Amino acid sequence: MAQASALTQAIITTINSGLGIAWRNNTVGIYDLKTKRYRRSSDRSAIGTGDVVACIDGEYLEFEIKIGSERQSVEQKIHQHRVQEAAGRYFVVKSIDEFIAIAEGRGWINHGIRRKA
Numbered sequence: 001m002a003q004a005s006a007l008t009q010a011i012i013t014t015i016n017s018g019l020g021i022a023w024r025n026n027t028v029g030i031y032d033l034k035t036k037r038y039r040r041s042s043d044r045s046a047i048g049t050g051d052v053v054a055c056i057d058g059e060y061l062e063f064e065i066k067i068g069s070e071r072q073s074v075e076q077k078i079h080q081h082r083v084q085e086a087a088g089r090y091f092v093v094k095s096i097d098e099f100i101a102i103a104e105g106r107g108w109i110n111h112g113i114r115r116k117a
Helices: 002-019 074-085 096-105
Strands: 021-024 030-032 037-039 052-056 059-065 089-093
Touching (some): 002 021
Parallel strands (some): 059 089
Antiparallel strands (some): 030 037, 052 059
């Protein structure tokens, strides 16, 4: 869990330091003492959303953080498809190096150096 939190924060910090705007999308359920199970924090919260939501150069982006052998849930794959159908971008990221490679490939940064806005 600590690795995922660290990677999430590194991606948010990188994007917010001049590439665009990003925030952590809190998708963790709330434990209900009455029912003794987890529930969504809001009836309006979407299921399967990425851990990081961002906008760079006017483009809607979501990043799902996975560490080691973690895999997307069925709900996450459905949400990914919906984002992509709406012309947004959705990335599954397992390391900061993978995020940097995505950022370089999309022209957001050049060899680890942020481009000037």
